[in-house]
Amino acid sequence: MEKEEIIYGAHSVIEALKSEKSIEKIILNKGQRNEFYEEITQLAKEQQVKVSFVPQVKFRKYENLNHQEIIAFTSPVKFADFETIIESILSKKESVLFLVLDGVTDVRNLGSIIRTAECTGVDAIILPKNNSAGVNKDTVKTSAGAIFKIPICKVDHVHDALFYFQSSGIQLIAATEKTDNYIYNQEVNAKVALVMGDENKGISNATLKQVDAKVKLPLLGSIESLNVSVACGAMLYEIVRRKTQ
Incomplete structure (x- = not known):
């Protein structure tokens, strides 16, 4: 710290x-x-x-x-080296869960996501150096201190991180409205990375082409989308439920 x-x-x-x-x-x-x-x-x-x-x-x-x-x-936190921390985690654990944030730009949303990620046992969070919320005192406060308990990596390009994950046998699941597949129907592997996108635009088309599966949450009301931190929490807990069955 x-x-x-x-x-x-x-x-x-x-x-x-x-x-x-x-x-x-x-x-x-x-x-x-x-x-x-x-x-x-x-x-x-x-x-x-x-x-x-x-x-x-x-x-x-x-x-x-x-x-x-x-x-x-x-930054109030020290960022971990991406390849070093991923290899370290993979060498110690058979079941892993990573979180990739492709363009989350609101610092409070980021803090809330980090808090939920820590509570759901996420092994590391990956952020792009550009087009991402900064890590400041508001992020720290909203995370309720969780930001100091989970490795956070910054990468030059999300695409390179996803390729690295795939080459390491990690399943890539993207949360997007551009699918008919609900998260509840998706098979979840022991090694998985969840990809969440921008609050407004969602995950980029280039990123969507890289992932192994696309999933969404049902929206039964008149509002067309969830806050990204709320959606991320629902996705993470469903993945944890599936992995612990």
């Missing part, structure tokens, strides 16, 4: 990027450009760290700091 903190000032942020410190995002003043901005944005791009150009007013809360309108926010 790492303490959440901010890093401010051009030189400090540049050094943090060069040392590959776990940075969630960087904010820069959109109305200003200086000699450091190009170096920071280039380093951030190489490490797939999100950079946001914001109005000067966003820096007022940090006016007691000599930030030069350059602030980086670090």
Whole structure:
């Protein structure tokens, strides 16, 4: 566990990027450009760290700091190396459950999902470095501390992680409305990874082409979709029920 903190000032942020410190995002003043901005944005791009150009007013809360309108926010948790943690888990367990989040962008939804994942015995959570909610104090709070009890991996591309899973004999099950197959009818293997998608768009078509099975939950009311954290919880508990029968 790492303490959440901010890093401010051009030189400090540049050094943090060069040392590959776990940075969630960087904010820069959109109305200003200086000699450091190009170096920071280039380093951030190489490490797939999100950079946001914001109005000067966003820096007022940090006016007691000599930030030069350059602030980086670090992650409160240390991310696990994907291949290392997966191989370690597979070497110790015959029955495994992984969770892949393909584009969940709301920090509170992410925190709720992490909490449920820990309660259902998920062995590791996989997030993409881009197009994913950041891990901040709201994520930690919503997870009720579960975020410190389960390995979380960030990968460059979800597709590569899915290929790695398949080559390791892990069944890939995607939650999507683009199917007639209910989760209750789906055969679940001892080694399985559940893939959940974006709150609005769902799982990308490219990802859906990779998975072994597509499943959905029945929606009997007039609302067309569930909150992603609620849907994820229902899916995980059904998978656990099937695996423990």
